[in-house]
Amino acid sequence: MKKARQLWESYTFLMPSFILTIILGVYPIFWAMRYMFYDYSGYGTARFIGLGNFSRLWRDDDFWNSVVNTFIYAGGKLIVTLPLALLLAVILNHAIRGRQLLRGIYFMPTIISNAVMAVVFFIIFNSYNGVLNQFLTKYHIASSNIDWLGPKYAMLTTIIVAIWGAIGNYMILFLAGLQGIPDDLYESSSLDGANKAQQFWYITIPMLGPIMQMVILLAIIISLKGYESIMVLTGGGPIGKTEVMYLYVYKLFFPFNNESSPIEQIGYGSAAGFATALIVGVITIIYFMISRRLNRIF
Amino acid sequence: MKKLVFVVVSLLLVLGLVACSSANQSNNNNATTPGQSDKVTDSGSSDGEKIMLRYYTSGRHDIAIFEEYIEKFNQTNTDNIEVEFVGMSENYQQSVDIAFSSGQAPDLLRVNDQTFEPFYKKNYLEPLNDYMTDELTKKFDGLFNEGINQVDGQIYSLPNDGRTYRLIYNQEIFEQVGLDGPPKTLAELVDYADRITQWGKDKNIYGFAQNFKNPKASLERSAAPIVALSGHNGFGFNFQTGRFDFGGYKEVMLAFKEMYDNGSMLPGSESLDIDPLRAQFAEGNIGMYFSFSVEPGVYKDQFPTDIKWAAAIPPTIDGEAKSSLNLTAAGTFISISSESKHKDAAWKFLEFLAQDEFLTDYHEGGYGLSLVPSIQSTANEPDIYGMDGFLMTKYDTLWPVPPTVVPEGRNYTDTFFRFMIEGGDIDQIIEELSRDYNEALDKAIANGEVSVEPDPSFDPSQLISN
Numbered sequence: 001m002k003k004a005r006q007l008w009e010s011y012t013f014l015m016p017s018f019i020l021t022i023i024l025g026v027y028p029i030f031w032a033m034r035y036m037f038y039d040y041s042g043y044g045t046a047r048f049i050g051l052g053n054f055s056r057l058w059r060d061d062d063f064w065n066s067v068v069n070t071f072i073y074a075g076g077k078l079i080v081t082l083p084l085a086l087l088l089a090v091i092l093n094h095a096i097r098g099r100q101l102l103r104g105i106y107f108m109p110t111i112i113s114n115a116v117m118a119v120v121f122f123i124i125f126n127s128y129n130g131v132l133n134q135f136l137t138k139y140h141i142a143s144s145n146i147d148w149l150g151p152k153y154a155m156l157t158t159i160i161v162a163i164w165g166a167i168g169n170y171m172i173l174f175l176a177g178l179q180g181i182p183d184d185l186y187e188s189s190s191l192d193g194a195n196k197a198q199q200f201w202y203i204t205i206p207m208l209g210p211i212m213q214m215v216i217l218l219a220i221i222i223s224l225k226g227y228e229s230i231m232v233l234t235g236g237g238p239i240g241k242t243e244v245m246y247l248y249v250y251k252l253f254f255p256f257n258n259e260s261s262p263i264e265q266i267g268y269g270s271a272a273g274f275a276t277a278l279i280v281g282v283i284t285i286i287y288f289m290i291s292r293r294l295n296r297i298f
Numbered sequence: 299m300k301k302l303v304f305v306v307v308s309l310l311l312v313l314g315l316v317a318c319s320s321a322n323q324s325n326n327n328n329a330t331t332p333g334q335s336d337k338v339t340d341s342g343s344s345d346g347e348k349i350m351l352r353y354y355t356s357g358r359h360d361i362a363i364f365e366e367y368i369e370k371f372n373q374t375n376t377d378n379i380e381v382e383f384v385g386m387s388e389n390y391q392q393s394v395d396i397a398f399s400s401g402q403a404p405d406l407l408r409v410n411d412q413t414f415e416p417f418y419k420k421n422y423l424e425p426l427n428d429y430m431t432d433e434l435t436k437k438f439d440g441l442f443n444e445g446i447n448q449v450d451g452q453i454y455s456l457p458n459d460g461r462t463y464r465l466i467y468n469q470e471i472f473e474q475v476g477l478d479g480p481p482k483t484l485a486e487l488v489d490y491a492d493r494i495t496q497w498g499k500d501k502n503i504y505g506f507a508q509n510f511k512n513p514k515a516s517l518e519r520s521a522a523p524i525v526a527l528s529g530h531n532g533f534g535f536n537f538q539t540g541r542f543d544f545g546g547y548k549e550v551m552l553a554f555k556e557m558y559d560n561g562s563m564l565p566g567s568e569s570l571d572i573d574p575l576r577a578q579f580a581e582g583n584i585g586m587y588f589s590f591s592v593e594p595g596v597y598k599d600q601f602p603t604d605i606k607w608a609a610a611i612p613p614t615i616d617g618e619a620k621s622s623l624n625l626t627a628a629g630t631f632i633s634i635s636s637e638s639k640h641k642d643a644a645w646k647f648l649e650f651l652a653q654d655e656f657l658t659d660y661h662e663g664g665y666g667l668s669l670v671p672s673i674q675s676t677a678n679e680p681d682i683y684g685m686d687g688f689l690m691t692k693y694d695t696l697w698p699v700p701p702t703v704v705p706e707g708r709n710y711t712d713t714f715f716r717f718m719i720e721g722g723d724i725d726q727i728i729e730e731l732s733r734d735y736n737e738a739l740d741k742a743i744a745n746g747e748v749s750v751e752p753d754p755s756f757d758p759s760q761l762i763s764n
Contacts, residue, residue: 041704042395043419056706079497127566128502128578149569151719234510238568239716254392263416265705 001072018244035270053271062274065240066248066280073244074223075228079167082219088167089174090204095151103175114165118232121161125149125233149234154241158230164221165229170215177211178204213291220287224280245276257273299654307628344641349379349643353632354397355408356390359595360665367659379643381406387663391416403637409455409630411446415702418449422487424634425452434652437615441669445699446629456652459666460628461590462694463523464609464687471503471585480586480610483617484524484553487586491562494585499561505585506557507564510570513715520552520588523612523626527693529620529758534710535700538683540752542735544710546730549615551627557716568719569650572684592627595664598682608689619760624697628669673682692763698756701748703738 038051040046057063076082088106092099109117125133125148126157136142148157185203194202230236236251238244252269307437355364368381370678384404386393391413398420409417417423430453441457442448465487468478472490475497481487491505498504509516522532531537532545557563564570566586576596578584580603597603632651634644651654654673661668664680667690679689708716713731717724742748 001699023664039745043416043421047745062708126569126574128564128583145565147565148567154569165571177395234569234677237511237513239712239719254389265704 001216014132017285031271032270035267036274038267040267042266049267053268053274055272056268057275060240062240062243063245063275066243067246067276069240069242070224070246071156072224072240073162074158074220075140076155077162077166077223077226078216081163081170082216083165085167085170086208088171088176089178090200092171093175093178103172109165109167110169110172112165114228115232117165118161118229121164121229122149122233123156124176125157149238151238151241154238157243158233161229161233162223164227166219168220173211173215173218174208177208177215178210178215181207197298209295213295217284217287218292219281221284224283245279249273249276323551326352328754348641351379351405351638351640351644351647352384353381353395353406353408354384354390354404354409355632356386358385359592359755360660361385363656363660363663363665367656368650371647371732375646375650377643377646379640379646381647383487394422395420398635398637400697402585403635403636405635405638405640406632406647407536407635409633410627411630414447414630415445418454421464422633422636423454424636424638424641425454426456426634426645427451427453429648434649436651437672438670442631443629443696443699448694450731455630455633456633456648457629457669458651458696459660460625460669460696461592462625462667462688462690462692463519463588463590463623464593465586466579466583466593466609466684466687467586468579468584468605469606469608470582471498475489475585479614480608483613484549484615486555487613488553490564491557493562495562498585503585504564504585505562506680507567507570507578507584507587508716509570509575510567510586511569511571514709514711515572517711517714519590519626521547521554523588523710524550524614524622526584526621526697527612528615529618531697531700533700534732537698537700537753537756540750541740541760542732544731546594546737547710547714547729548724551714552724553716554714556723571598579603579607579751580605591667591685594682594684595679595689597684598664601683607684609684611691619693621691621762622695622697624762625669627666641685644679647649647751682741695761695763697761701739701742701750703735703742703748704761705731705734705738707734 015036035046037048037050038046039049039052069119091207092106096102096266117227127133127147127149128147129146132146132148133145137145179205185207186199189199189203227244227250230242230244231247231250234242249269249272250263252272255263303481310603311683354367357364364383368383372380390408394404394407394413394417403422405416405562407422409423438457442453444450447453447455447457465480471494472479475490475494477490481490487506487647488635494503495506508520518532523545526532528546528550534544535543536543558567564578566577567575572589575584575587576593579587580597580601582603582605591609593609597607614620630650634641634648638644649717657668657670657673658677660666661673662680664682664685667680667688668674668677674690679685707713709728710731713727716722717727739748739750
């Protein structure tokens with residue numbers, strides 16, 4: 001009887017979020033999935049075309065370009081963000097003066113809207129009168145203006161913006177992990193003669209293992225799905241140099257700008273959305289398998 | 299536990315079935331001919347209750363005049379109607395979609411040349427033929443055109459204004475460089491852009507710029523008018539053959555590429571949006587760019603500037619105008635929603651706006667250039683700096699509407715923009731582009747989505763008005 005009551009209470013608490021997940025998470029997936037096999041532009045008759053959308057996707061160079069760009073973007077972002085976030089967390093975990101203020105400053109980009117952030121970075125990076133170019137040319141670091149948002153550097157610029165926006169978030173997660181490591185371990189290792197570097201390598205890193213696993217997983221998924229700041233900063237351009245998977249899919253469902261052709265490609269967008277979800281899912285599973293194996297080894 | 303799994307799986311299956319069944323339902327709904335919705339009408343305020351009308355608009359530049367006239371209508375109408383005005387910007391179409399799909403459709407909605415077709419096909423618009431009076435039919439005679447504001451003889455929007463495409467240039471820069479006037483040919487455009495850049499590069503002044511962040515929005519206001527004035531359709535459609543042929547773009551894109559390659563374009567034009575471009579033009583850093591007749595209002599309110607500038611008819615490939623410039627956002631204005639419960643009241647508001655007073659103020663205020671002959675003949679020209687260069691000429695007319703198709707590959711503006719930056723064999727690019735569009739056209743015809751009748755007698759030069 002008691003068990004039944006406990007079960008009832010548990011499910012009662014679970015139900016609101018379960019219902020919301022079904023309505024806002026699961027139902028839209030089914031809604032989109034049914035159109036994967038249809039040619040549908042949001043009006044008129046949805047025509048069943050079997051695997052037509054997928055064969056088109058296979059031939060679509062722009063889609064595969066967006067997949068490659070996503071890996072470059074996510075890879076570039078993660079390689080810099082994670083070590084830097086860990087380093088900042090370790091530094092700010094020590095009793096240095098003003099660490100609360102510094103933590104707040106580093107975390108601030110996380111709470112700023114991506115769109116606002118991208119607009120500010122446009123002011124910094126724009127080629128003709130951007131703050132960065134003015135600085136570089138004034139101090140003769142560059143002889144002429146650099147086209148930061150042009151075909152050559154646009155991806156680098158979007159990665160820099162992404163790093164700036166993400167670093168504080170992961171720093172906070174690492175900090176939480178660091179604060180869970182008992183001081184006793186550091187004290188006893190000091191008595192055994194371990195220096196700071198040895199403590200970091202043999203105590204901090206292994207003890208951070210579980211949280212690091214979670215942070216890396218989150219970072220991979222978020223980076224592969226990120227597109228908001230790119231949408232505002234470059235719109236995926238120029239010539240698709242910063243087009244990432246989710247932005248590509250977004251544009252199929254919601255074509256940009258009232259001035260451009262407002263034809264939606266719901267069917268094709270659903271197929272592309274499914275393919276991108278599959279790609280992110282496969283990468284997540286691969287990461288899980290690797291991290292599980294590493295857990296067993298170490 | 300098993301029970302729980304059973305319940306969850308059942309729920310998911312039910313949801314899946316609901317999703318699939320609603321697909322059929324939506325298909326059935328869409329099978330109804332657009333515009334044939336059941337008419338729900340009201341007869342004013344017989345019960346004394348206020349009739350509230352919601353009007354959705356994407357127009358930002360004309361908010362002031364709408365505020366004034368809506369206020370006037372709300373105070374003066376004797377039917378107890380009150381219009382509420384909901385202004386939207388970037389996501390207008392999506393907002394309208396959401397409003398209709400969630401049962402909160404507005405009573406009136408703004409339509410333009412880009413949204414008319416999707417709104418019509420989604421069955422959002424109410425035919426106006428039954429409301430039309432003889433007086434209005436006469437007033438707008440010749441301004442109802444298939445694909446622009448009517449379909450199969452059913453009128454969906456009263457016309458009002460249109461926008462003209464022009465080359466906008468900085469007269470002070472032209473004078474200092476020693477250029478007599480705006481370029482008349484593509485070769486002159488390239489040459490002038492180069493000369494301005496050579497003269498002003500050290501001062502961060504460049505010959506040419508365009509808002510290439512959105513290739514479609516930029517090429518449709520720059521390359522397309524040159525193509526049209528040179529005798530080809532700006533959307534790449536050949537009305538004589540009823541097929542797509544982007545050959546008219548060859549010389550234009552070669553010229554654009556030359557300006558890009560020789561550094562005549564403002565650095566960063568590849569990621570430039572229209573407002574940052576305007577800000578730079580207002581600062582005197584750009585010699586020339588292309589846009590349409592909203593620019594005088596923009597430089598009056600949004601980016602006030604002291605520079606001397608003017609607008610001119612765009613250049614052509616060889617200096618000879620072989621056809622007209624297609625007016626944009628022309629012929630459509632406001633439609634009544636098919637879902638409105640107060641269609642009669644909504645029509646009263648449209649009738650109010652169709653009076654000479656509003657149409658004249660709209661034209662004279664520089665919010666849009668009137669297409670209505672009676673207004674054109676009586677209204678004063680808009681008194682805004684720079685507007686004289688945008689006033690309608692014999693070269694500003696309406697082209698027929700080409701079929702709308704979505705090619706499998708890149709669209710023509712993305713393709714040409716890529717050529718401008720990366721280069722390639724322009725002949726091959728045009729051939730492949732025309733092939734992709736024609737394949738999409740054949741598919742759309744086969745599916746009954748569009749119908750095309752070749753018109754061998756179509757003569758683009760006849761579009762120039764007399």
